[in-house]
Amino acid sequence: MLKFRRKILQASAGLLLAGPLFSQRHALAQTPACDDSPTPRQIEGPYYTPQTPRRSNLIDGLPGQRLLLEGRVLSADCKPVANAIVDLWSCDSEGVYDNTGFKLRGHQVTDAQGKFRFETLVPGAYGNSSFRRTPHLHVKVQAPAAPLLTTQLYFPDEPLNQRDSFFNPALLVKLQQSGQQAKLASFDFVVPVQAKG
Template sequence: MDNERPSPSTESPRLVRRKTLLRTALAAGAAVPVALIGGPALARTLSSTGAAAPLTPACDDGDDPTPEQMEGPYFKPHSPQRTDLLEPGMPGTRLTVSGYVFGGACLPVSGALLDFWQADDNGDYDNTGFRLRGHQYTDSRGAFTLTTIVPGLYPGRTRHLHVKVQAPGRPVLTTQLYFPNEPRNNTDMLFDARLLMNVRNGNGGREAAFDFVLDVPQDPGPSPTGPPPSGSAWATGTAYRAGDRVTHAGRAYVCLQAHTAQPGWEPPTAPALWRAV
């Protein structure tokens, strides 16, 4: 077993509440835009007690960084660079974890290092090789995706993934990610509900999402411009209100809810925000 022990907002009007957008998209049955999938990671399922689990920290200006947790005895440096930890014949339930890495102003951190390691389906760690170990870097949008299996259980611990996250030239965040509705969440001394992933069944396995917020100073930039003239072209940094009309790629759209436009939230890819007219 790990023999691990526990380590001893005001919302800015410049930033979009991704939580609100995600809930709107889900409630409407619409496809969630790619730019919204990772944030914030919400524990939408109930805990084993039947009460709603606390939400992981939303990425809003001034929000606290993702909580740290201790490394444990099974970390190994020099893991291979890869996003897929699956191997032929590997037992276990397929798991895809995706999300974003943000800084202190809720701006994405590109080139951030994420180093993952975990137990296999039997609850064992590979201490001689690099099975179920690997590192990767966030892309230009601050996004990452990991393909692996659901970790097994072993004495003293609930299901969890280990991860180290580091923005370029900044200190390393070491923490662990957890699964909602696990009975052992109530007895694991390390379990922290703020580190719950949003997990659902899908694509022949399970899909999870989590956003990391690092203690990285960022300049949020200037406030967005005011509402544009009706029918003007969609543009990033613009504050749109419900009912505003824009054009994009030769089509007209109406805004469904107020937000500030960001790259990746173009009308065709954001059905929670825009409807073609």
């Protein structure tokens, strides 16, 4: 009997511990995969270089805080878009763009689940006292049969966001983890096409 009661107590304690986690999972399950708003467009800026290499690691040995950015390209009805080109470019940790080569530049092609994944560096802020850009990533997404989407992504933990006139909270990445060495972030692009199937 004592053994049985101990087992019941252990089971109850387990449920108590699992409670918050279960609630979180339940809450996550209620969150839709995406809403039907296409990702907002933003200006290309002056530093785009075409014909980037197809690769996932853009770092090329540069120093700085690493950034792992992953996500999906989704149609307006939240279905994965395969074979979309996601072209990413940014400045380095000091706010400097490589305008002669392809450092911190590259593109990926989404897989059958619409997924892409980049390893790059967290970009620095740049500008001067009258015009300052908060840290951001530039992106072009070319999904099959969709207009080209040119936009920028931002980080939620940047104090300069509110002082940058380009900043749009709809373009914030979701930070999964943030440490001194690395950030892990995600973003899903929604493009105005209807996926097949």
